[in-house]
Amino acid sequence: MPEKPVAPEPPAPDPHDGHDGHDRSAVRTLLRLWPYVRPVRTRLFTAAFVAIVASCLSLVIPLVLKWLVDGPVADRDPGGVWLGALYLLLLGVAEAVLFGYRRWLVARPLSGVEARMRADLYGRLQRLPIAFHDRWASGQLLSRGTTDLMLVRMFLAFPLTFLLVNAVTILAGYVLLLAQDWSLGLVLLTPVIPLVIVCSIFEGRYGVVARRAQDQVGDLTTVVEESVLGIRIVKGFGRHRSQATAFRELSGRLRGTELVKARLLALIWAVITFVPELAIGAALVLGTVQVADGDLSAGTLVAFLSTALALRWPVESIGFLLAMSQEAATATERYFEVMDAEEEPETGPATGGTLSTPAGPGTTAASGTTAGGPGGVRFEGVSFRYPDAPADAPPVLDGIDLHIRPGETLALVGGTGSGKTTLTALVPRLHEASGGRILLDGEDIALMERDRLRSLVSMAFEEPTLFSASVGENVLMGADGTAGEPELRRALGVAQADGFVERLPEGVATQVGEQGLSLSGGQRQRLALARAVVGRPRFLVLDDPLSALDVHTEARVEAALREVLRDTTALVVAHRPSTVMLADRVALLSRGRIAAVGTHHELLRSSAEYAWLMSGEGEGGAR
Ligand SMILES: Nc1ncnc2c1ncn2[C@@H]1O[C@H](COP(=O)(O)OP(=O)(O)OP(=O)(O)O)[C@@H](O)[C@H]1O
Numbered sequence: 001m002p003e004k005p006v007a008p009e010p011p012a013p014d015p016h017d018g019h020d021g022h023d024r025s026a027v028r029t030l031l032r033l034w035p036y037v038r039p040v041r042t043r044l045f046t047a048a049f050v051a052i053v054a055s056c057l058s059l060v061i062p063l064v065l066k067w068l069v070d071g072p073v074a075d076r077d078p079g080g081v082w083l084g085a086l087y088l089l090l091l092g093v094a095e096a097v098l099f100g101y102r103r104w105l106v107a108r109p110l111s112g113v114e115a116r117m118r119a120d121l122y123g124r125l126q127r128l129p130i131a132f133h134d135r136w137a138s139g140q141l142l143s144r145g146t147t148d149l150m151l152v153r154m155f156l157a158f159p160l161t162f163l164l165v166n167a168v169t170i171l172a173g174y175v176l177l178l179a180q181d182w183s184l185g186l187v188l189l190t191p192v193i194p195l196v197i198v199c200s201i202f203e204g205r206y207g208v209v210a211r212r213a214q215d216q217v218g219d220l221t222t223v224v225e226e227s228v229l230g231i232r233i234v235k236g237f238g239r240h241r242s243q244a245t246a247f248r249e250l251s252g253r254l255r256g257t258e259l260v261k262a263r264l265l266a267l268i269w270a271v272i273t274f275v276p277e278l279a280i281g282a283a284l285v286l287g288t289v290q291v292a293d294g295d296l297s298a299g300t301l302v303a304f305l306s307t308a309l310a311l312r313w314p315v316e317s318i319g320f321l322l323a324m325s326q327e328a329a330t331a332t333e334r335y336f337e338v339m340d341a342e343e344e345p346e347t348g349p350a351t352g353g354t355l356s357t358p359a360g361p362g363t364t365a366a367s368g369t370t371a372g373g374p375g376g377v378r379f380e381g382v383s384f385r386y387p388d389a390p391a392d393a394p395p396v397l398d399g400i401d402l403h404i405r406p407g408e409t410l411a412l413v414g415g416t417g418s419g420k421t422t423l424t425a426l427v428p429r430l431h432e433a434s435g436g437r438i439l440l441d442g443e444d445i446a447l448m449e450r451d452r453l454r455s456l457v458s459m460a461f462e463e464p465t466l467f468s469a470s471v472g473e474n475v476l477m478g479a480d481g482t483a484g485e486p487e488l489r490r491a492l493g494v495a496q497a498d499g500f501v502e503r504l505p506e507g508v509a510t511q512v513g514e515q516g517l518s519l520s521g522g523q524r525q526r527l528a529l530a531r532a533v534v535g536r537p538r539f540l541v542l543d544d545p546l547s548a549l550d551v552h553t554e555a556r557v558e559a560a561l562r563e564v565l566r567d568t569t570a571l572v573v574a575h576r577p578s579t580v581m582l583a584d585r586v587a588l589l590s591r592g593r594i595a596a597v598g599t600h601h602e603l604l605r606s607s608a609e610y611a612w613l614m615s616g617e618g619e620g621g622a623r
């Protein structure tokens, strides 16, 4: 059974690596969040308004101070001083209450936004084609659904509001400063230009590093996930050390990136704090000189300086608000990379003059060169290559012509890697054929709705996957809600699974899958087989369904399966003669083509390759 490699090397870069952060605009990216934010916009705007009011309240404090210094303090009026102190206290309390209210306003709607985005991502991942999942590391997808969405929520809660609040506050503050003394105000305005330049440089740099860090989190998630899923191989082959090395290497790399981020943040913080401080110092000196000369009241200078100091936090926080916005933009970008990936088209590309003339199993449509033909499954010149295969590699399937008659069971035999699994995957359109067409009862599957196609075709895969659910639920997944207890019993019987299921602690209600009881490979395979037959599908595709069974169980399953297969059109991938014996005819897949079709005995005589493939089991199968 092919095992997935356990991170033999640092995971390959994903298709998103082309992004270097230079060609994108954080604002444009973040604007894409609008559809999600729209439903809660009233709350967000109210919250922003409340925050602006609260923040501007802090600018009133210097005005009260000015009144205090020039009035009651200059007049030595203790009653006035107490009153001033009371005003200041009230202002402080109002500010605190308003900020608290803002937080309350945004908390619930924003977790709703996050939940909706996550649900959309999940839905999308379910609908994206297998080819997409082949290409993307699961850790990358996981991290997008977790860390990245958290960053987006944090952005909507803080930086989004506070960049606005701080901008308004700074603007209002400057108006106040200039109104109080325009020459001193101008001194404080000088740092604005260098700060804007520094901030924009910082933003660009930080965006690149943030992207790198988030991608590295995805890679790290992949390694952790693979080591957990592959824990048996890790232990069995004594691979802890190399796994740990791969992990250490990646986490070291992530740490390096985080340090670069921290360094950038420290630098911008230092500049943003230091430059305005210089300006305030200069204003202090100038103002003191003016007060000494009698050009300025002491109260105005106090008010001026405390306004300037009140603006310190809004200015200083811009550095990390920008940093958080960049991270959120990166997260949004990563989120939409998945959301933008192309979904499977409902009907495939129309190939040539397709006549979809559904012919019931009983009808005998005029056979001949025209499309349609009799029922069953018909492959016509089907070719396929994997989208991510190297350009010069030959296609996996190259001109497959094959007809499985209605009610017939056809075994598909071929060397390992010859494309059997690929061929079977084309029938339910898990992959889209790159050329040719496949007809089910005369109907081109590329023109069928996926849901209908998949209700007609049932599959059991090479590697049986069970979900964290009860045995019964796992099996009944194969029928679209219509099957009940009797069908479940029958399917378990066909798969010879009823015996062992009965002995499970809670019978069919036993929880299996990752969160439940572990079953043996053969047990899992039999449940997967039961799942495939429970819905009495018209077409059945089985990819080596009995490989893990002992010969006796296999024989019993086959006997029961023969009953099912009697009125089902089936394609069964087989490696062993015993499985081949189930089939009416056998097709040999070789070098991307169907090299021969016939009964087992015919092929044994006529095809050296077939005889060789079957010879591993000796003559046992060819009784
Ligand atoms: N997702 C994929 N992307 C690219 N190439 C793939 C992919 N899956 C399979 N292949 C390649 O396609 C070829 C056919 O693979 P396939 O799984 O169909 O073989 P198979 O006949 O089922 O083999 P086995 O008997 O071992 O199950 C192989 O060379 C394989 O490397």
Ligand SMILES: [Mg+2]
Binding pocket: 420, 421, 422, 462, 543
């Ligand atoms: Mg296979």
